[in-house]
Each structure stands twice: as C-alpha cells, then as structure tokens.
Amino acid sequence: MVHYVDSEVSPLRTVLLHRPGHELARLTPRNNDSLLFDGIPWVGRAQEEHDAFASALRERGVEVLYLGDLLAETLAIPQARAELTEAVLDDRRLGDTLRAGVGRYLADQDPRRLADVLMSGLAHGELKPGPGGLVYELMEPNDFVIDPLPNLLFTRDSSVWVRDRVAVTSLAMPARRRETTLTRAIYRYHPRFAGVDLLYDPTLEHVEGGDVLVLAPQVLAIGVGERTTPAGAERLARRVFGEGLAHTILVVPIAQERATMHLDTVCTMVDVDAVVIYPNAADSLRAYTVTADADGEPHAGPSRPFLEAAAAAMGIDRLRTIETGLDPVTAEREQWDDGNNTLAIAPRLCVAYERNVETNAQLERAGIEVVRISGSELGSGRGGPRCMSCPIERAPLT
Ligand SMILES: NC(=[NH2+])NCCC[C@H](N)C(=O)O
Numbered sequence: 001m002v003h004y005v006d007s008e009v010s011p012l013r014t015v016l017l018h019r020p021g022h023e024l025a026r027l028t029p030r031n032n033d034s035l036l037f038d039g040i041p042w043v044g045r046a047q048e049e050h051d052a053f054a055s056a057l058r059e060r061g062v063e064v065l066y067l068g069d070l071l072a073e074t075l076a077i078p079q080a081r082a083e084l085t086e087a088v089l090d091d092r093r094l095g096d097t098l099r100a101g102v103g104r105y106l107a108d109q110d111p112r113r114l115a116d117v118l119m120s121g122l123a124h125g126e127l128k129p130g131p132g133g134l135v136y137e138l139m140e141p142n143d144f145v146i147d148p149l150p151n152l153l154f155t156r157d158s159s160v161w162v163r164d165r166v167a168v169t170s171l172a173m174p175a176r177r178r179e180t181t182l183t184r185a186i187y188r189y190h191p192r193f194a195g196v197d198l199l200y201d202p203t204l205e206h207v208e209g210g211d212v213l214v215l216a217p218q219v220l221a222i223g224v225g226e227r228t229t230p231a232g233a234e235r236l237a238r239r240v241f242g243e244g245l246a247h248t249i250l251v252v253p254i255a256q257e258r259a260t261m262h263l264d265t266v267c268t269m270v271d272v273d274a275v276v277i278y279p280n281a282a283d284s285l286r287a288y289t290v291t292a293d294a295d296g297e298p299h300a301g302p303s304r305p306f307l308e309a310a311a312a313a314m315g316i317d318r319l320r321t322i323e324t325g326l327d328p329v330t331a332e333r334e335q336w337d338d339g340n341n342t343l344a345i346a347p348r349l350c351v352a353y354e355r356n357v358e359t360n361a362q363l364e365r366a367g368i369e370v371v372r373i374s375g376s377e378l379g380s381g382r383g384g385p386r387c388m389s390c391p392i393e394r395a396p397l398t
Pocket of ligand 1: 261262
C-alpha cells in the first residue's frame, strides 16, 4: 500500500472521508455551540451532500476510504478493541458503577455497532438495562454517557500525512479530543497501514491538520492560532526535521477566532504556484521561516509577509493569489462559508462549495476548474471540502 503526500495539489489518489451518521442527530440548540456547530443540520440532506462529494471524487479516479469502515475493521482486532473501549471508559464523569455498566454494554456490541457507538455516542436512555447507581439515577434520559463526535466529518484535522508518515494530531477543543483515539487506533492496527510509524501523537502539544499545508515537497506551512499552539508547531517541526520530511516550515500566526480557526479557512492551494486566499489575510499574514540548526533544532528567522516567505521557501518567483469574493462584504461572507477551503484533486482542478459564487467565478477566471458541491447542511459545522478530507496518497511531485 502506498501512502504518500508531498503536495497540496498533485493528483489525488486516495482520501479518507467520514460519511456523517447519527452523531449529527445528537446536535440540539443547547449543545451545538459546545459541539462546534453553528446550526442544527438536517441529517439526511447532509448525508446526500456528502455522498455527492464522495461521488465527485470517485468519478475523477480518487479512491475514497471511509473512517467508519476502517474503524469497524480495526475493532475486529482484539487489542484495538480493548484499547478503544478503555479510552472511552476513561471518563471521570462516569464513576465506577456506571463505567462498569457502559463497559458491559460495549462488550456486547459487534465491531460495526461498536464503531457506531464510539462515533455517535450513547445516551443514558439507550443503555438498557440501566446499570443503576447514583450517577445513572441522577442523569436525564438524553444526557450522554458517551459524547458524540459530530466533527469526525472533518477528517482533515485528526490526522495529516507528510510524505510517507502520518501525524495523528493533538486536538485543542474538548469536543474533539476523543476523535484522535479513533484515528490513532486505525493507523496503528488496521492492516492497510501496517508498518506505518506515527510522526505525532495526541499526547503532545496541540496541532490540528487544518493548520498544516504541504506547500511543496519539503516545504510545510503551519498555522498557529485558536487550535495549533506555537509549542505544537515547534514540536511538529522538530519531528519533521528529525525524519528529513521537510527542509523549511513556515509558521504562520492567524487571528484566534472562530472565522479563522485553521490556516485552511483563509488559504488553500489550487495550483503548484497558486492559492485562493482571503484578501485581508493576503495583506496581513506573516510567516516565520523555520529551518533546522546544526543540532536539528527548529530555528526561526525574522517574520516576513507570508506570500513572500512561501515563494522563497518553495523556490518560485511568486505565489499567485486568487482572492475570495469581489468586494469586502462578499469576501467576508464567502470566507465564512468556506470559500477558501477548496480541495485540489489535481493542479488547477478543485472541489468547492457551490454557494460561494463569486469566489468560484474568480477561480475560473484564473483558469482553475471548479467541481461544485452543495454544502448547505455540511457547512453548518464550519468546514468545507478541504476540512472534510484527509489525503492519504497523492501522485508524488518529486
Ligand atoms: N480544517 C478545518 N478548517 N476544519 C474545520 C473544523 C470545523 C469544526 N466544527 C471545528 O470547529 O473544529
């Protein structure tokens, strides 16, 4: 099996997606904020939109792997099953009696159903027979015994491939932390990934995949903001240099707010030398160029404008920019709706949400073919085609 990613745009061969399931049906107006959704998606329509996204990729020769399938297959392996069960029971809110009851419930499920429970959670009322005990008695039927993971949809964030190595990330938001117990188990135990060593793991400083861009072979950009911390960027840089996976890493501070939670919400690549970028970011983003010193330790030079630093690191004269929207208001609206968050299937061919009419028109004027998908429901989680995909293999650029 080949796993290899040294570019954001070279032909995409294999991608990891997650078809949203019952975990989206757990969202209510009371919990959607803490579960990082801006609305309550219509689940059936979100699934249709996601199926259309997957078909658009398959029609263009991309192999689509589903996280739910890989997880169910992984859970057929006793050691993986034991590890994942233990991880979900390691929750101080449960207490001993309820923990034992949930443990018995999980032990009764076949791998497919167990995968569903680990992804979509478990409500108190579904735990039958009820194990009793103080904690159980004090809960309401709709309280979660196991929290749902509605953001699994955004497979970009919980792992990231750099050449032939995978970094299982360290997610910053409590609502997402448990996602990486699942991705880590898949990469560790699923036969498809036998022999793959983990470059990063969830016990380390926070790094999320939406902040990591493979600008060119041997060149990464890491956004630092609401999710990825400077310490996370430093740790990942040390590991990447240590393994010889990059010669330069640009560390890019981004505003610490929801609209710009990851670097890929303001900038994604659409050609080997072109990005679609939010105009405000194009003007204001700066980057620290980080290289390895004689001891292999990350060393940061002074900061300079991001676009300039990127072109220099990539060894090109200029990184071409295509801007979101046309006017500032449209740009702000379309940035919010993930107009910048495109997924390149090949150089000058990308998937984008259809609703970002002006940004897509700008892309086409610049010679980029746009495969439009609808995302009225998917977008309520604030993520676009790039967030919803984790490339596992792209044709090598080097
Ligand atoms: N790579 C991305 N931009 N991912 C978007 C993730 C959205 C998700 N609701 C979150 O807040 O974490």
